[in-house]
Amino acid sequence: MGAQEPTFEVAxxxxxxxxxEAVATLSAYGFRFDPAQAHQLDLYMAKDASGEPAAMTIGLSVPRQNGKSHAARWYAIWCAAICGMQVVYSAHNGDVVDEFFKLLVAVFENETNYPDFHAMLDGDPYRQPGRQEMKFASGGRIRFSTRTNSKSRGGTCSVIIIDEAQELTDAQLNALLPTTAASPDGVPQSVYIGTPPDPSCVGTVFRRLHDEAHGDPEPDSWWMEWSTPDLPPDDSSPERLLQLAYETNPALGTRIRERTVLNEARTMGIDGFARERLGWWRPGGTQAPPLIDPDKWEKCLVADADAMKEGTKAFGVKFSPDGRTAALSAALSQKGxxxxxxxxxxxxxxxxTDGLADWLLARSGTTAALAIDGxxxxxxxxxxxxxxxxxxRAIIECSSADAQASVAMLLDEVNAGTVSHIESPALDESATKSxxxxxxxxxxxxxxxxPGSISCPVESAALALWAARTTRRDPKRKQRAW
Structure with missing residues (x-):
């Protein structure tokens, strides 16, 4: 079996x-825990001398497919169904939320196989996607939500389980964490479970918890980690990589097979294998480089006097995911x-959006297309x-495929130097930092x-360019009159 004790722990x-007690009770009903999962549950449920949670913040980092959510989910169930506490379970993807909700439904609504669990249920579960909820006779409740910058505002809870924590941004945390400030059960607690973030991950919170645990941890913040501290050499043998996998994957030898790990080692780059299978954290952060090369963006800069004056005109509007910000851009394109x-x-x-609609309407006579996304x-x-x-016919309500195509087109034209732009601090920052x-x-x-920027401006510019390049509409006038 893989190592059942963390390679690094702060507790x-x-x-x-x-x-x-929880492991013994749940095992009697057929729900099993690896020693590693039982250890995780020990720390989640640890109490101080007054009976309150010993740690307000607990983080767990473990490679994929090692059952990292198992103990935390049963901790959420125990808190709500047994202890009568208010719990929020949050994940980045809806599929992860649905998976846990379906587990609860399968157990608590199954009166035949689990009569004791069924007796704990208080009414029917609320099943609306994104707002699922289950109440218990103890007075406890579990609310489920995917994350946005505004989810769970206004509610109050005692425990937050944050799955896929590597994706959690500060804005999302700012919406979630205040819900525990007035915890009805005393000391509130937040549990973060995730994997080392990949280079495209925009999450910042999990990285900060990791770095603090390895640097100057706070007494109220605990951390468990299964990881290799160093990136293996490129010429590492399969046998050596398998050995490292046994040191960092508690499920290896049971749910994870050696054959699978060896195939990953052969097909993945050493960076990816180290991160995904060995739990390796890249030193100094994992923030990805900007999608647009700043030097190439700079080469597309023209003076205002030299900017293109004629061409097929289109506009792009991009709404941020939380709906609080809208960016508007214009584009001109010349065939060939x-x-x-x-x-x-x-x-x-x-x-x-009343003012935005008026502005766009005033220019509709010379606009070939308007692309809107969000x-x-x-x-x-x-x-x-x-x-x-x-x-x-001029309005394009963009699908995800359209949005992807617009980004690919802008990136291609910047790299080729076929698109130009004037100096614009907001757009320049968005384009060179997104x-x-x-x-x-x-x-x-x-x-x-x-870092320190939003992508809405450059996304709106990409939408406008894509609309101007792909539209077949040809209004009579094509002046550059925004």
């Missing part, structure tokens, strides 16, 4: 833990020739435009917020 003293992009405005949406704001803006007579963000599971990508 303070505690007076007692309910971990052994160059193109031009310009950021018009970045603004908040607290007052709605679930939080597209529908209201399209409705306003349609109600005011904006040409419906990083690669994975979209979906088929290799698609887009722009993601970079």
């Amino acid at each position: 303070g003293p505690y007076a007692s833990t309910d971990g052994p 020739g160059g193109s031009y992009i310009e950021l018009i405005e970045v603004s908040g949406t607290s007052r709605g 679930k939080s704001g597209t529908a209201p803006l399209v409705k306003r435009l349609a109600d005011r007579g904006y040409p419906r 990083i690669k963000r994975k979209i979906g599971s088929s290799g698609g990508f887009g722009f993601g917020d970079g």
